[in-house]
Amino acid sequence: xxxxxxxxxxxxxxxxxxxxxxxxxxxxxxxxxxxxxxxxxxxxxxxxxxxxxxxxxxxxxxxxxxxxxxxxxxxxxxxxxxxxxxxxxxxxxxxxxxxxxxxxxxxxxxxxxxxxxxxxxxxxxxxxxxxxxxxxxxxxxxxxxxxxxxxxxxxxxxxxxxxxxxxxxxxxxxxxxxxxxxxxxxxxxxxxxxxxxxxxxxxxxxxxxxxxxxxxxxxxxxxxxxxxxxxxxxxxxxxxxxxxxxxxxxxxxxxxxxxxxxxxxxxxxxxxxxxxxxxxxxxxxxxxxxxxxxxxxxxxxxxxxxxxxxxxxxxxxxxxxxxxxxxxxxxxx
Amino acid sequence: xxxxxxxxxxxxxxxxxxxxxxxxxxxxxxxxxxxxxxxxxxxxxxxxxxxxxxxxxxxxxxxxxxxxxxxxxxxxxxxxxxxxxxxxxxxxxxxxxxxxxxxxxxxxxxxxxxxxxxxxxxxxxxxxxxxxxxxxxxxxxxxxxxxxxxxxxxxxxxxxxxxxxxxxxxxxxxxxxxxxxxxxxxxxxxxxxxxxxxxxxxxxxxxxxxxxxxxxxxxxxxxxxxxxxxxxxxxxxxxxxxxxxxxxxxxxxxxxxxxxxxxxxxxx
Numbered sequence: 001x002x003x004x005x006x007x008x009x010x011x012x013x014x015x016x017x018x019x020x021x022x023x024x025x026x027x028x029x030x031x032x033x034x035x036x037x038x039x040x041x042x043x044x045x046x047x048x049x050x051x052x053x054x055x056x057x058x059x060x061x062x063x064x065x066x067x068x069x070x071x072x073x074x075x076x077x078x079x080x081x082x083x084x085x086x087x088x089x090x091x092x093x094x095x096x097x098x099x100x101x102x103x104x105x106x107x108x109x110x111x112x113x114x115x116x117x118x119x120x121x122x123x124x125x126x127x128x129x130x131x132x133x134x135x136x137x138x139x140x141x142x143x144x145x146x147x148x149x150x151x152x153x154x155x156x157x158x159x160x161x162x163x164x165x166x167x168x169x170x171x172x173x174x175x176x177x178x179x180x181x182x183x184x185x186x187x188x189x190x191x192x193x194x195x196x197x198x199x200x201x202x203x204x205x206x207x208x209x210x211x212x213x214x215x216x217x218x219x220x221x222x223x224x225x226x227x228x229x230x231x232x233x234x235x236x237x238x239x240x241x242x243x244x245x246x247x248x249x250x251x252x253x254x255x256x257x258x259x260x261x262x263x264x265x266x267x268x269x270x271x272x273x274x275x276x277x278x279x280x281x282x283x284x285x286x287x288x289x290x291x292x293x294x295x296x297x298x299x300x301x302x303x304x305x306x307x308x309x310x311x312x313x314x315x316x317x318x319x320x321x322x323x324x325x326x327x328x329x330x331x332x333x
Numbered sequence: 334x335x336x337x338x339x340x341x342x343x344x345x346x347x348x349x350x351x352x353x354x355x356x357x358x359x360x361x362x363x364x365x366x367x368x369x370x371x372x373x374x375x376x377x378x379x380x381x382x383x384x385x386x387x388x389x390x391x392x393x394x395x396x397x398x399x400x401x402x403x404x405x406x407x408x409x410x411x412x413x414x415x416x417x418x419x420x421x422x423x424x425x426x427x428x429x430x431x432x433x434x435x436x437x438x439x440x441x442x443x444x445x446x447x448x449x450x451x452x453x454x455x456x457x458x459x460x461x462x463x464x465x466x467x468x469x470x471x472x473x474x475x476x477x478x479x480x481x482x483x484x485x486x487x488x489x490x491x492x493x494x495x496x497x498x499x500x501x502x503x504x505x506x507x508x509x510x511x512x513x514x515x516x517x518x519x520x521x522x523x524x525x526x527x528x529x530x531x532x533x534x535x536x537x538x539x540x541x542x543x544x545x546x547x548x549x550x551x552x553x554x555x556x557x558x559x560x561x562x563x564x565x566x567x568x569x570x571x572x573x574x575x576x577x578x579x580x581x582x583x584x585x586x587x588x589x590x591x592x593x594x595x596x597x598x599x600x601x
Contacts, residue, residue, distance in 0.1 A: 016595075016596070017595075058596075061596065064432055065432060065593070066428055066431065066432050066593065066596070067593055067594075067596050068590070068593040068594050086434055089432060089433060089434040090434045094432065096425075096428075098425070100424060100425025100426075101424070101425040101426055101428070101429050102424070102425075102426070103354070103358070103424065103426060104424070105358060105361055105362070106354065106357060106358070110354070110357070113350070114350050114351075114353075114354050115429070115433070117346050117347045117349075117350035117435075118347050118350065118351075118430060118433040118434075118435045118440065119433055119434060119435075120343035120344075120346075120347065120434050120435065122343075123346070162429075
């Protein structure tokens with residue numbers, strides 16, 4: 001599908017070397033990426049999902065020329081992220097999540113003017129573009145306030161404005177909604193989707209499944225530096241299409257009763273979580289109807305509430321991929 | 334204008350923007366006032382008290398008049414290089430500026446020039462304090478040679494800051510050496526007393542530090558008694574400063590590569 005990709009990784013590997021010990025120093029190597037292959041088409045909004053330490057940020061930093069890979073090739077817009085960093089930096093933008101990365105004691109406008117000059121945006125262009133970005137990202141009117149007076153959402157929007165100063169063809173967003181309130185996160189997602197609709201290629205890393213499901217054209221799931229699944233959100237869900245999920249609430253269920261649930265034919269996993277005074281039990285299984293039929297027998301004498309069966313979500317697929325699947329899976333596109 | 338012209342203009346604008354941001358951050362930072370105003374006056378007060386006491390050589394009073402200002406100037410210039418890069422790391426902006434199409438040395442050049450301009454302010458309160466508090470003056474000021482010596486000294490500070498800064502960008506532990514080096518230069522380069530009073534081995538070390546020669550020329554430009562070898566001192570300062578710059582050229586190439594290998598530009 002991606003004959004002329006905007007972003008491409010070929011057997012990308014990265015290893016971090018640290019030392020430990022005081023008197024007997026010992027070198028420790030930790031592999032962050034273990035041979036990643038990836039192709040992202042121009043204009044695509046691509047999401048990379050994975051737990052902390054899986055290699056998401058490392059991959060973003062390699063593509064944005066901040067890190068060198070140990071081996072393999074990282075290409076963005078056909079430019080090598082290792083050798084062509086100066087040409088590449090003019091054509092990409094990036095935003096890291098969190099509040100840091102801005103000069104808090106300067107105004108938002110001063111921050112943007114400074115970075116516009118560092119991105120070598122001609123003054124006549126930046127004079128027009130900065131007000132446009134302030135308007136588009138709902139920062140107009142507050143641009144002369146110091147950044148330290150901004151809310152977290154405003155700071156994140158200012159980060160995004162900074163990332164768009166050079167009108168990049170490819171935008172890398174590393175967990176941009178982390179720590180934002182739901183309204184702020186939703187606003188940011190809408191803006192990101194609009195950017196992709198306007199033709200920019202967007203590479204997004206996130207922990208939030210609903211976010212990835214809602215806005216991404218395609219996804220990959222990374223675990224321990226290896227891509228374990230790749231495809232559209234709906235195709236990734238098909239990885240667990242043979243599963244259903246039964247959920248119910250109980251009060252005061254003895255733990256030994258779980259063994260009875262686990263022993264039912266077709267049950268793949270049983271998880272229990274506390275919800276106020278009740279326990280919420282989630283059963284992943286092949287045939288939800290069979291499980292629901294037998295619940296009454298297994299949980300005899302226990303008050304059962306809110307029994308429901310639902311289709312698997314992206315989060316269910318993600319949990320299975322991250323928690324269970326030790327090898328690569330390829331979702332059908 | 335051709336492409337090279339546009340590129341040079343863009344780099345100059347980036348450096349000037351870094352200069353402007355550096356000045357703005359200093360103006361609104363209370364810590365900067367400690368370095369250019371409070372500490373220099375304290376050093377000047379101690380120096381003038383000691384050097385004005387009965388029995389002290391009258392020519393040494395100039396060390397009290399200028400010494401506090403020199404210390405303040407050096408502190409601001411040096412800290413803009415070392416502490417400035419650490420501040421960028423704490424703010425999370427070091428990665429942001431590193432990943433722009435402007436080379437790091439251009440950005441630091443602007444920031445260091447901002448620090449130097451701010452650092453020059455340190456001479457104003459110390460000179461005023463010396464004049465008002467101790468009626469101390471520069472007895473035989475040769476304005477032309479004084480200005481040239483100050484310019485040459487500024488070049489040496491600039492080159493040291495530009496050379497040391499990549500070390501702080503590259504190795505976080507280097508920051509722990511910051512205060513030691515700052516103090517070492519005060520002492521070895523003769524900011525508040527002649528280098529001749531130091532031990533011979535320390536004088537030998539001082540000879541390799543560019544500011545030593547510029548400071549010697551600066552003090553000589555305020556005193557009538559000689560011998561005065563201004564041309565030699567200026568050339569020694571310029572030669573050593575250019576040698577530091579040559580080292581900086583390789584250091585920046587090393588920083589560019591090593592920082593991308595280790596990922597040490599981020600705080601964590």
